[in-house]
Amino acid sequence: MKQFLKASVFTLSIALTPFATVHAATPKDTLVMAWVFDDIVTLDPAEIYEVSGSEFMANVYDRLVTLDEKDPSKLRNVIAESWSVSEDGKTFTFKIRPNNTFFSGNPVTGEDVEFSVERYVLLDKNPAFIMNQFGLTKENVRDKVRLVDPMTVEIELDQAYAPSFFLNCVSYTTAVVDKKEVLSHEENGDFGNGWLKRNYAGSGPFFLKAWKPNESLVLEANPKYFDGAPTIKRVLAKNVVESATQQLLLEKGDVDVARNLTGDQLAAVRKNADITIDAETKATLWYMGLNVKNPILAKPEVRQAMKYLVDYKGMADSIFAGTGTIHQTFVPSRQLGALDETPFSFDLAKAKELLAKAGLPDGFSVTMDTTNKSETRNLADAIQSSMSKAGIKIELKVADNKTTLTRYRASEHDIYIGQWGSDYWDPHSNTDGYLNAPLAKRNQWEVPGLVDKVFAARDEKDPVKRAQMYKDLQSMALEESPYVIILQQVENAAVRKEVKGFVLGPTFDLNLYRHVTK
Amino acid sequence: MKAVLRTLLATATTLFGLLFVTFLISRMLPADPVLAVVGDHASQALVDRTRIELGLDKPLLVQFGLYIGNVLQGDLGQSVRTGEPIASELARVFPATLELATLGTLIGVLAGVPLGILAALRKDTLIDHLVRFIGLMGYSFPIFWLGLMGLLVFYATLGVLPGPGRLDFGYEDFVTPITGLMTIDTLLAGDMDLFRNALAHLILPAGLLGYYSLAYISRMTRSLMLGELRQEYIITARVKGVSETKIVWKHALGNIKVPLITVVALSYAGLLEGSVLTETVFSWRGLGLYITDSIFGQDMPAVMGGTIVVGVIFIVINMLTDVAYRFLDPRSR
Numbered sequence: 001m002k003q004f005l006k007a008s009v010f011t012l013s014i015a016l017t018p019f020a021t022v023h024a025a026t027p028k029d030t031l032v033m034a035w036v037f038d039d040i041v042t043l044d045p046a047e048i049y050e051v052s053g054s055e056f057m058a059n060v061y062d063r064l065v066t067l068d069e070k071d072p073s074k075l076r077n078v079i080a081e082s083w084s085v086s087e088d089g090k091t092f093t094f095k096i097r098p099n100n101t102f103f104s105g106n107p108v109t110g111e112d113v114e115f116s117v118e119r120y121v122l123l124d125k126n127p128a129f130i131m132n133q134f135g136l137t138k139e140n141v142r143d144k145v146r147l148v149d150p151m152t153v154e155i156e157l158d159q160a161y162a163p164s165f166f167l168n169c170v171s172y173t174t175a176v177v178d179k180k181e182v183l184s185h186e187e188n189g190d191f192g193n194g195w196l197k198r199n200y201a202g203s204g205p206f207f208l209k210a211w212k213p214n215e216s217l218v219l220e221a222n223p224k225y226f227d228g229a230p231t232i233k234r235v236l237a238k239n240v241v242e243s244a245t246q247q248l249l250l251e252k253g254d255v256d257v258a259r260n261l262t263g264d265q266l267a268a269v270r271k272n273a274d275i276t277i278d279a280e281t282k283a284t285l286w287y288m289g290l291n292v293k294n295p296i297l298a299k300p301e302v303r304q305a306m307k308y309l310v311d312y313k314g315m316a317d318s319i320f321a322g323t324g325t326i327h328q329t330f331v332p333s334r335q336l337g338a339l340d341e342t343p344f345s346f347d348l349a350k351a352k353e354l355l356a357k358a359g360l361p362d363g364f365s366v367t368m369d370t371t372n373k374s375e376t377r378n379l380a381d382a383i384q385s386s387m388s389k390a391g392i393k394i395e396l397k398v399a400d401n402k403t404t405l406t407r408y409r410a411s412e413h414d415i416y417i418g419q420w421g422s423d424y425w426d427p428h429s430n431t432d433g434y435l436n437a438p439l440a441k442r443n444q445w446e447v448p449g450l451v452d453k454v455f456a457a458r459d460e461k462d463p464v465k466r467a468q469m470y471k472d473l474q475s476m477a478l479e480e481s482p483y484v485i486i487l488q489q490v491e492n493a494a495v496r497k498e499v500k501g502f503v504l505g506p507t508f509d510l511n512l513y514r515h516v517t518k
Numbered sequence: 519m520k521a522v523l524r525t526l527l528a529t530a531t532t533l534f535g536l537l538f539v540t541f542l543i544s545r546m547l548p549a550d551p552v553l554a555v556v557g558d559h560a561s562q563a564l565v566d567r568t569r570i571e572l573g574l575d576k577p578l579l580v581q582f583g584l585y586i587g588n589v590l591q592g593d594l595g596q597s598v599r600t601g602e603p604i605a606s607e608l609a610r611v612f613p614a615t616l617e618l619a620t621l622g623t624l625i626g627v628l629a630g631v632p633l634g635i636l637a638a639l640r641k642d643t644l645i646d647h648l649v650r651f652i653g654l655m656g657y658s659f660p661i662f663w664l665g666l667m668g669l670l671v672f673y674a675t676l677g678v679l680p681g682p683g684r685l686d687f688g689y690e691d692f693v694t695p696i697t698g699l700m701t702i703d704t705l706l707a708g709d710m711d712l713f714r715n716a717l718a719h720l721i722l723p724a725g726l727l728g729y730y731s732l733a734y735i736s737r738m739t740r741s742l743m744l745g746e747l748r749q750e751y752i753i754t755a756r757v758k759g760v761s762e763t764k765i766v767w768k769h770a771l772g773n774i775k776v777p778l779i780t781v782v783a784l785s786y787a788g789l790l791e792g793s794v795l796t797e798t799v800f801s802w803r804g805l806g807l808y809i810t811d812s813i814f815g816q817d818m819p820a821v822m823g824g825t826i827v828v829g830v831i832f833i834v835i836n837m838l839t840d841v842a843y844r845f846l847d848p849r850s851r
Contacts (some may be wrong), residue, residue, distance in 0.1 A: 032688050036810065041555060041599050049557055124558055148551050197601050210691060212610075213600035213810060215803055218691055236688045242800050244666060245682050248674050255686040393657075402549035405558050409550075423559060438559075 026256055029233040029282075031516050034249050035259040044196040045175035046119050049126035054172075054509035059235075060219060061175035064094055065167060068426055069505035069512055072334060075167055078227075079113060079176050083167075088160060089160030089461065092098045092170075096151040100226050102178040102203045113153045115179040117145050117280045117346040119191050129391040130424060134158060134166065161459050162466055164336065166239045168426035172509070177201045205230050205514040214239050219513070225357060230514040231501075250275065250494055256518070258494045262374070266322050269494050277494050280504035281325060283332035283430075284421030286379060288368075289443045290482040295415050296364050298384065305354035306485050309387045311346040315337065320487055327473040327488035330481075331433040334506055336463065337470030338427070343478060351390045363391020368415040369408060371401040379486070379513045380417050411442050419489070425507050427470045427485040430456045434483060435473065445482045525755075529833050533826065534586070540825045541582050544818045554598050554816035559815065563820045570765055585822070594826070595819035597812075604823035607721070607808070612827065613698025614684060615797070615804030619789035625728025627782055634731070634739025649736055656733025659725060665799035668722050676766065680718050682801040694810045706711065708760050727793055738781045742774040776847050779838055787835040791828050 026032040030058040037052035044058050065083065068074040077083070080094040100108040121131050121141040133157025136144055142155045157166065174349075178201040185195035192201075200208035205227070206219035229335040238255075240246050247265045250258040261269060269275050274352060290306065291299040312326045355361055370380040377398065384394045394415070397404075408416045420439065422429040433439050436451050457469035477483065493503050493511070501515035538687060544551075552568050553560075560568075569575050573584065584661040587746065588595060594604035680686055684700045689712060693703050701720070704713040735742040746752065747770055755765050792806020812820035 026688065030688065034687075038599075042601065049559065085792040124555060124564075126564060129561055195600075213602060213607075216691060236691070238681070238687065238801070239684070242682075242798055242801065243801065245669070245801055249681055249687060252677075252681060253675060254681055321796070400549065400554045401816060403547070405553055406548060409553075409558075438561075452843055492810070 009494045010449040019230055024088055026254065026518075027234075031232050031234065031235045031257070031518070032255045032511055033257040033259060034246040034255045035237045035257075035271050036241055037217065037237065037239050038241070039212065041212060042191050042197045043200065043208065044125075044175065045202075046116075046123045046127065046191075047125040047193065047197070051508045054279070054493070056217065057175055057362065058511070059178070059513055060200065060204040060206050060208055062204045063172070063176065064170055064173050064174040065508065066372050067168075067507060068402065071089040071502055073336070075171060077175070079108065080131065083496050087165050089163065090158075091154055091156045092163075092166065093148065093152060093154045096153065097226065098151060100203055101224060103200060103207045103222070104178055104181045106178050106180055108176060108203050110149070110151050110153045111451040112179045113174075113176055113267045114145050114147050115182075116176045117155065117174055118142060118265055119177070119182075120173055122189055122357060122441045123193055125193075126296075127173050132167065132170050133159065142463070148500075152478070153393070160269075162461055162463070164463060165426050165458055165465075166426055172424040172507075176203065178203070194347060209234070225514075227322070231517045232513070235513050239465065240283060247494075253496060255500045256496050261494050262491060263319060263321050263323050266494065267494055274497050275321075275494055277492055278502060278504050279322065279490050280400040280506065281333060282421065282424065282489045282508055283506065284419050285327060285330070285332060285418055285430075285485055286324065286385070286489065287330075287414070287417075288484040288486070289408070289416040289439060291411060291443050292482050293411065293444045294366065296360065296366065297414065297482065299358045299360075301354045301358035302364075303358065303371050303482055303484075304350040305358070305390065306387065306392070307344045308351040308354070309392065310344070310345040310383055310407055310484060310486055311386045312342070313345065314386075315379065315382055316487060319375075319382065322492060323375075323490050324487035325490060326486075328478065328487060330430050330477055331470055332422060332430065332488055333475055335425065335427045335430075337420070337457075337467035337474075339471045339474040341474075341478070346386060346432075349391055355392075357388060363393065365393040365395065366414045367395045367397050368414045368417055368431050369397045369399070370417050371404045372398050372403065383417070404457070408442055409438075411444060416442075421508060428454075431457065431470060431473060434477065434481070441454065443482045447480070448510050456510075532833070535618065536829050537559040537586070537589075538582065539823060540822055541585070541818075542578075544821060545578055545581075547816075548818055551598065551816045557583070560617050565611055578807070583731050585819075594823040597820045597821070598817045599812075602747060603661070604819055607820065608805070608827055610695070610698065610825055611792075611804050613695075614700075614802055615792045615806065617699045617701065617720065618727060618793075618802065618804060619786060621720055621724035622789050623731055623786045625725060626721075626731030627787060629728070630732040630735030632737050634736040634742055635766065635771070637736065637740045638743035641744065644757075645747050646740075649740070652750055653733040653737050660795075661730065661793070662728075662795040662799050665723070665726055665796055668726065672722060673799060680715065681800070684719055684802065685712065685715050685721075693832070696698030723796050723802060726796055727789055731789065732784055735781060739774075739778060742777055742781075743770060746770040746774050776843055779842050779846070781840045783835050783842075787832050790831045 018273065026180045039050040040053045041050060042048055044052065046059050048054055053250065062078045064078065065075045066078050068076050070217040079097060081097040082095045084093050092356050096108065096110050098111055102108060118141050121128055122138055124138060128413045131315060146154050148154055163411050181201040182192035182196055185192045187194050200212060202429050205222055207222055208219040210218040217237040221230040221233050243262050243265060247261055247269060249255045266277060270277060290297040290303055296302055316324060316326045318499040326342055328342050328344055329339045333340050345435050368380060370376050380396055384396060387394055407413055420433060431454050453473060457466060457473065460466040460469055491504055493502060493504055498516050498518055503512045503515055505511055551574060552565050556568050573581060585837060596602065597604055597607055633649050637646045638644050669681065673681045684690055693712065695708060696703050696706055700716040701713060704716050744776055752770060755769060761847040792804045792809065794810050797804045797807040805827065809824035811823060812824060
């Protein structure tokens, strides 16, 4: 009996003896990152449309042109050596940079560019609409995108647009893929999509080395990159879902960068001398959509009253400290024509006055759809309590993200609270989203002649005039729209101090690793 | 032979029912599964086209029939979110859970059985209360909290144990998966450093699961043992002057061995399903985390695939328990 007990205690003590572990500091030539990237569903650039997927694309594929990550009002030539636009504004010509090679060793030629641009439209996945805007369709794209000579490609649009609008779109949707490589994996006319979903055929600063969905992503530096090889040899990203775990790994030095810390975790990490925090405003807005199908929300005074019943400052200072800044117009700040005005603040007297004017002095009851993500929940709770001060009783309908979106897309909500971000770095993206489709349609808000104004601003060639048109639209929306726009998202990366040059850019894709040194 | 066939038929029926219910529930969810693939910014046209591509426009029963037909041919379908074959994804995550659950159960048995016996022998003494208190703690603490605390204390503060993951961050990609069991694979690779590292990474999560299974096993052992010690033959043996050691270890334990196996097997099966919370806290990509992710990601084929695996685990464990009974219970020979 005693012997048996002794034996089991001994076994246990062996099992629980702390091993002197080989503590692995991160390898000197590798950037190690804890990051949530479980939104990635494909690695094919003509299909990528997720936030994390776009960041992957920006680091491993080159596009014709790209936004300057330090100043998004400027463009940089990448695959293109130069570009020009015809007299009538309808044809853009791109000269392709010579002596550039793909991962496979094949040279980057005009033919690859032509194929890659056409492929977006022919595959007809999510990003295709960005090119469809210019009259490029499945039927005509092979004619409209042409080789002028082996290293020159021209793209003909159906009408003249603001050049900045076209180039801003092109800066997102022209990732150039290796035509030979991709077509060698084609199956049943899928343009190699089945293969490229999980493989790689690009020419960017990094190559894809290994990919395990929801698990890990390994990139290797491209030693021949035309703009200089990255200093680090490798990037290893692991999908660490639990943000508390990310914080631990960072503080212990097991990772160099933690990408998804919450506001309070950032505050804790800020006190740590070994860690610096990069922050960058992103073109994503937190907003409430008021469905005007509901007769109460159809009253303009009610909508204005609600804009005065949000404690913007309180939220920006507490739950969104470091992760959001006050923003009340639909064009994100730093985009062309962004009107950074904040006319609204929590003003109970004014809100009550407006409600009385609408014939609802004692308030009303309404439901609000929100997702169970903690940030959204916190936002919804704060709004529920500040609205109740004026008698507006909000019943929260909490569900997972996709359930909420299903209801929102079908316009079954009274109020929806969530995020909407720009698809590409141009004011037209959000202007179209909020004033035309899909958001205006989901909230059933229709103003005669408004859509024409949206397109007129899109097509205006003079940048100064174009900016003014957007400002006017935003002023109108502040007064009349069914949107309570609350905050603009700030993305953070907590980085160990020995790591320099990790860049968070202004768009969701331009978080770049190529300048990192350790 | 007949008995085997009957068991197999019952098994197939159970699995079929399980799949049918899972399938129905998945289709009753208010979320549109297409959104998992295309995201919120997708146009209606793309949503409609994707719905047809995924075969979600067909009548429910037809969809289910097609699915079962594929499963019978060994095709579990492809993940909606990653496009990978479900079978290979499951094969990748299951070993992680197997390793954790096996070690956890070993700890639970090696510690739980002796503690349970001790508590039964020293009924109502301090030791008994202590064992019960340890068991109760195991029941009442939320596991994710214990896990995070464990990480905070042993990894972040003391630095005696490594952090989350199956190996130190970044080294997992250096190991060629042969069996998928990290300890075995590192041994096969002949890398003792990595083997020690893999073992060290197992201590905290497996210890935690071990503690939970210990709590359950010790309580069950105690009550089984108490029941046995009250039997007449024990009293007779005591009167005859048989030594206490022999009574406890040979007679009593010999008789409770069989029900004890059921207890252990059930607890093992439970751990094999993957402990969602533990796997989440420790970034341990096993079955539990995989199924949870798939549910949140509206990845129905993956959820169904996971369901099949869990079902099969229970059935296999049940069969093994039956076999063990036949061997150990003299009455069934």
